Amino acid sequence: MKVLISGGYGFIGSHVADRFHKEGYEVFIIDNLLTGRKENVTFKHKGYQLSVEDPKCEEIFRSNRFDAVIHLAAQVSVADSVSNPRLDTESNVLGLVNMLTLSQKYKVKKFIFASSAAVYGMNDKLPLVETDLCNPISPYGISKWVGESYCLKWEQLYDLETVCFRFSNVYGPRQGSVGESGVVSIFMDRIISEQPVFIHGDGEQTRDFIYVEDVADAIYRASYTSLSGIYNLSTNTERSVNSLVDVLKELHDVKEVHHTDRRDGDIQRSTLSNEKIKNELDWVPMYDTNEGLKRTFAWFKSNQAKREVAVSAVAETSSKRQWLKSIQPYFENLLAFALTAWIVLSQQSSAYGLIDVELFYITIIGIIYGNRQSILAVVLSIGLFLFKKLDDGHEIVSLMYDTDFFFQLAIYLFIGLVVGYSVERKNGIIQAKEQKIVELENRYEFLNGVYTEVREVKDELQHRILNSGDSFGKIHSITKELESLELEKVFMATVNVVKSIMGVQTVSIYTVSPNRSFMRLVANTNDSGAAVSKSLRLEDHAYLQKMLADGKVFVNKELNSHAPLMSVPIYHDGTIAAFISIEGMSIDKFSLYYQNLFKVTSDLVSSALSRALAYLDATESRRFIEGTSVLRKEAFEEILSSKKQAKSMHNTPYLLLEGELGQMSLKQYSEKVASMLRETDYIGSVKEGQVVVILSNSAAEDANFVLSRFAQQEISMRVVEGEL
The missing domain is CATH 3.40.50.720 (NAD(P)-binding Rossmann-like Domain)
Structure with a gap:
């Protein structure tokens, strides 16, 4: 899931x-x-x-x-x-x-x-x-x-x-101080850090925490x-802000409580009814406010110190990095200007012939940093050029009439603007391309992550199928064991498959009687040795009535000793035909995952059962002796073989009885016998003049009672095979 x-x-x-x-x-x-x-x-x-x-x-x-x-x-x-x-x-x-x-x-x-x-x-x-x-x-x-x-x-x-x-108003561990529900976490933060608590208004405003x-x-x-x-x-409980603070005072010393002006738009009272969710979801809150605040305070107390240290360290580091990053261009610009000024003022520029050092400085700074720093470089270069002229003996007034002076200034400004603008434009294009590359890389990384995850799941499933005998056995059981068209074999295969998939000790299958008042046990596997009911009256078991009504998986969340841990209905032709119940499941498997697994397994069983019942309906004329409820020899022996196999694998008991027809016809004899049998018992004819009966889920101690019932109807039978 x-x-x-x-x-x-x-x-x-x-x-x-x-x-x-x-x-x-x-x-x-x-x-x-x-x-x-x-x-x-x-x-x-x-x-x-x-x-x-x-x-x-x-x-x-x-x-x-x-x-x-x-x-x-x-x-x-x-x-x-x-x-x-x-x-x-x-x-x-x-x-x-x-x-x-x-x-x-x-x-x-x-x-x-x-x-x-x-x-x-x-x-x-x-x-x-x-x-x-x-x-x-x-x-x-x-x-x-x-x-x-x-x-x-x-x-x-x-x-x-x-x-x-x-x-x-939701509160609890991990809550921040943002949003309408942050009042609890705000109070917790301030109390633990020994700061005053501020309450807006008189504190009598209520909330539903x-x-x-x-x-x-x-x-x-x-x-x-x-x-x-x-x-x-x-x-559905009103709690004032003042009472909230009172509970916190019991948990920790509160330094001071100050009441400030009430906030505009603040609701005075608030409570939400939870009757609808309680009735329709069968849900109630488990924690009252006092217990919830204790659990929340314990978490805040254990996490506040390290959280503050981490936040402080991150904020300080981030602030330093931002500051250094912002001043770095100016520092490097001034360093370059200092070098330029030293070259110009120390007469070193004459060594470079026709090279204008200030112009070279402006160009380099513009190329490296763009428009903003190039303008600063122009201003500094003009100042240096002016200082050099004055130092050489020129007067300010005379410079105002010197066309060469203004031409030089214009060159500085022109080069600074052109280089700065060009670099800025180039950087903008590069940044746009880089942003596009980053977006594509992020998309690639995202898709690659999704692809890798899918591959991992596929490889894991493949590994389980190839290397896990248990998983392969389960798959084989589902696809092979349930393919039979013989109803008894389907029942036996079902308990095997369910036991293997769910990993439980006891699996039982009960069929619904025609009048829908009883459930008859038709197959079970019981490794625990606990007693399993052979018949269940529907009116005595609320969980059976509930499943018949809603058709959903029953989960024994209350651990009722009179009900199985889980039970699921099996459908045939749109109606519930049987139930599968399981017991002896470890507590770690008592989860939604195994509920859904149980449901999926039951769907497979329903399909197999429907095929078997459809086959029985189609072959009824060939299975029974005409005009009777007596199975022909081949059909009876196939069911008997299934009973023997169930006894061998799961110690599921059965009784095999034999009787003589005497003066009665086969039809008369079978009608008498059938009236005393259950839906899960079988009558067959394997020898001339004899009738045999299979009593499902009947042990040796049941034999005398069953034989006496037949004797009362003047039917003489004896036990041929069973638990004797």
């Missing part, structure tokens, strides 16, 4: 990535790293440094068929959205549309969009529910509201299943369900 998380290196995105990774997903991340940090995600994954509106995103979708896309990338600062609404729109609207379009184009199963409580605007009704009026007061809130409309419309137009979560891991849990659970639409994601 593959999931793409946009903004996956950010605060919320990194926690969502962690959750999907723990559930066995392959995680892919798109992030422009403007606010995200790569060190937030420490496990093995594939990351792309891109903006979500970048056309190169299509290469990622084309190369990886994602099961879910979690769109968290956004410009999250309300203040920035007000000062630069265009940038906000590019990221929050154009980026979303690009992700939606690519998700629809490349058949993504679920698209989850991170919206915000900002869509409600100034609304005094509490708690706010999803159907309340939306009236956002900032470009950020508008872009989120528009994003919800896009998601809903994509679901209507293109059948892309979308979920929009309106987050309340939700811990980030609860958000990640809801997003993950929504990704594999049929949930769609708009939902609040919150705790």
Whole structure:
């Protein structure tokens, strides 16, 4: 299973990535790293440094068929959205549309969009529910509201299943101080660094604070369900800013608390109802605010010191480099001028004949640095030329009438401008070409990375197939064992294949009775030796009723001892014909990956079972003696052979009974016997005047009870073969 998380290196995105990774997903991340940090995600994954509106995103979708896309990338600062609404729109609207379009184009199963409580605007009704009026007061809130409309419309137009979560104030580890939810992290930073805490207004304004891991849990659970639409994601609990500070005082000494003027447009009270998500997803937040703040404070305390040192070092280094880079051209220009002045003033220029040293200096500086430094070189050269003239005894007034003097100045200015402009133009062309080369190199590197990744996956799969006997055995089992048209052999092959693929101890197959009230055990493999029920009454087991109703895989998340760990329905002709149940699975395999693997395996079994049942229907006249439910010798012996093989491989018991027809006809005898048998038992005729019966899943201790039942109906039988 593959999931793409946009903004996956950010605060919320990194926690969502962690959750999907723990559930066995392959995680892919798109992030422009403007606010995200790569060190937030420490496990093995594939990351792309891109903006979500970048056309190169299509290469990622084309190369990886994602099961879910979690769109968290956004410009999250309300203040920035007000000062630069265009940038906000590019990221929050154009980026979303690009992700939606690519998700629809490349058949993504679920698209989850991170919206915000900002869509409600100034609304005094509490708690706010999803159907309340939306009236956002900032470009950020508008872009989120528009994003919800896009998601809903994509679901209507293109059948892309979308979920929009309106987050309340999310807080937790890795949070920065940008955006509406940064109040917790701002307070944490200031308290740990022994700085005063500033509260806008009286501090009685309330917010609905939700811990980030609860958000990640809801997003993950929504990704594999049929949930769609708009939902609040919150705790449905009001918490004042003052009470927030009170909890922090218990965790660490607060130096000072100052109340400042209330900010314009600040909402006084805010709470989101979470009833809809609780009812439809069966989700509730696990962490209350006190517990969440403790966990957040512990993380900030352990990370604040090294984070400050790293930021300070980077800022200092960057500042020094910028300063040195900016003054370097001026320093080198002045150094060259000093050399020029020394040559001119020390009479060294006469040694060079007709060479004008100042002109040479202007030309060289212009070629190296372009227009700005060449003009400075012209000014310095004119000053030097003037100083030299005055030093030679010329008067300022006389120079004003000296045409040679002005001609020389004009030459300096002309050469400086021409050389500087030409070099500047050449540098501009070169920079444009270099930028184009960089873009092409980045695209090549990006495509090469995608190609390399695809090659690695292909090589890994090929390696597993060629070198892993277990993988080859599984593939062989699926393609070969399930090819039989004999129903009993299909049942036996199924338990073998499921056991091999899922790596479990016990696999059981139950068929549904014609009246759909009982489940009969038809095959099982039981390495653990635990007792396996031979018959299940549907009304006694809620999980069976649920599977019959919704047709989905059952996962025993509550670890109910009266239900299997997993069970999946098997279909024939559009209706549920059987169930496969598994037990004895290690806890590390109790994940979504193995749920999906179980479902894929059941689809293969359903196909094989349908073929076998269709074959039985087509060959019924040849398998049964006409007018009876008695199998002909060849058909009966084939089933008996399957029972013997099942007993040999999995110790699956059966009883073989034999009786004499006496004065009754075969039809009369079979009707009497059939009325006392189960759907999984068989009647056959292998000798003249005799009838044999196979009792499936019946052990030696069952023999006396079965024989006494036959005796009550004046049918005499004896055990020929079984567990005796």
